[in-house]
Amino acid sequence: MDSLPILLYRSRLSPPWSLAWLSNKMSSRVTEFAPDIIHLHGIGHGFLSLADIQSLNKPIIWTLHDSWAFTGGCHLPGSCVRYSEKCGYCPQLNARHECDLSRWGWLRKAAIWPKLKVTFITPSHWLAGRAASSSLLRSERIDVIPNGVDTSRFTPCDRVSARAVLSVSDNETVLLYGATSFTKDTNKGFYLLLNALKQVIARFPEKKLVLALFGDSNYNESEFLGIPIRSYGQVSSEEQLVNLYGSADFFVLPSLQENLPNTVMEAMACGTPCVAFDVGGVGDLICHGENGYVVKEDSANALAGGIEWMLTNPDERKLMGRQARQTITANFALASIADSYLKLYDKVATGD
Numbered sequence: 001m002d003s004l005p006i007l008l009y010r011s012r013l014s015p016p017w018s019l020a021w022l023s024n025k026m027s028s029r030v031t032e033f034a035p036d037i038i039h040l041h042g043i044g045h046g047f048l049s050l051a052d053i054q055s056l057n058k059p060i061i062w063t064l065h066d067s068w069a070f071t072g073g074c075h076l077p078g079s080c081v082r083y084s085e086k087c088g089y090c091p092q093l094n095a096r097h098e099c100d101l102s103r104w105g106w107l108r109k110a111a112i113w114p115k116l117k118v119t120f121i122t123p124s125h126w127l128a129g130r131a132a133s134s135s136l137l138r139s140e141r142i143d144v145i146p147n148g149v150d151t152s153r154f155t156p157c158d159r160v161s162a163r164a165v166l167s168v169s170d171n172e173t174v175l176l177y178g179a180t181s182f183t184k185d186t187n188k189g190f191y192l193l194l195n196a197l198k199q200v201i202a203r204f205p206e207k208k209l210v211l212a213l214f215g216d217s218n219y220n221e222s223e224f225l226g227i228p229i230r231s232y233g234q235v236s237s238e239e240q241l242v243n244l245y246g247s248a249d250f251f252v253l254p255s256l257q258e259n260l261p262n263t264v265m266e267a268m269a270c271g272t273p274c275v276a277f278d279v280g281g282v283g284d285l286i287c288h289g290e291n292g293y294v295v296k297e298d299s300a301n302a303l304a305g306g307i308e309w310m311l312t313n314p315d316e317r318k319l320m321g322r323q324a325r326q327t328i329t330a331n332f333a334l335a336s337i338a339d340s341y342l343k344l345y346d347k348v349a350t351g352d
Contacts, residue, residue: 009093054115086107121144123146124259147337149265154238192300274324285332
């Protein structure tokens with residue numbers, strides 16, 4: 001029901017878009033708990049309407065995992081920065097006039113947000129900067145508390161054993177990639193990875209390269225690349241996920257926009273170095289040349305260069321993996337992140 005008005009825009013693009021206009025009385029269920037604080041995360045796609053948020057009437061901590069809170073309705077604005085003004089002419093809706101749904105969504109948020117008692121948190125410095133530049137949140141305090149990872153579970157494992165479980169031989173170079181619905185979501189950049197790999201394979205035909213995939217069960221076209229593809233579908237077991245990271249020589253993230261990518265964090269925690277575009281919160285995780293490889297230009301050609309470096313520098317790659325693990329344990333361990341939130345809860349609850 002929440003998405004019905006969006007259907008009026010027949011030539012719209014496919015990125016996620018939420019209007020949050022229809023109340024489902026979720027706020028009444030929340031108030032039954034009589035909470036001291038309400039901590040919001042992702043609330044789009046009809047989970048909470050703007051009216052529901054306004055009726056919560058409690059101190060709110062809101063961790064932003066995308067840009068929706070400061071746009072007229074899109075979750076991933078890409079290169080659009082109309083949220084710095086009043087939205088309108090939304091490129092994702094392919095709107096032809098200023099007073100479109102994005103302007104309506106912006107006006108409703110502009111009327112409600114100042115009435116709330118909200119502490120805004122972003123997991124990455126990149127998203128904090130985006131929020132601070134927006135017309136809706138530029139006067140709000142925005143703190144950065146990153147997502148955490150359980151470093152006792154996501155930890156380096158025995159590579160030989162991990163590869164035996166996944167039926168991968170020890171003399172193969174395994175490139176790992178994983179994301180939800182990567183065959184449909186263009187933001188995940190899978191098409192860039194495929195084009196980059198075609199270039200790499202043409203230049204290094206002697207390399208026994210294997211592409212391992214997880215998160216989407218719809219791709220297994222090994223003939224397209226001419227190399228073996230291991231597709232593991234949607235992985236729900238943490239043990240299998242750790243084995244995937246542990247069996248890989250490196251992980252590749254070709255996404256065009258990310259907040260603080262969990263897959264990169266998990267891979268690094270497992271001692272697996274990563275290649276990723278210099279987008280979003282990637283810079284909070286990867287220090288180029290030290291614990292991973294950051295690709296400055298978001299193109300298949302540039303990504304191929306990063307993959308080739310990983311292929312041709314095995315000793316440096318292993319050192320990067322060890323340093324990647326150290327980065328995560330020092331800055332993103334779950335206990336440390338939880339402690340940061342506990343301190344914030346105390347501060348908000350006491351009104352400091």
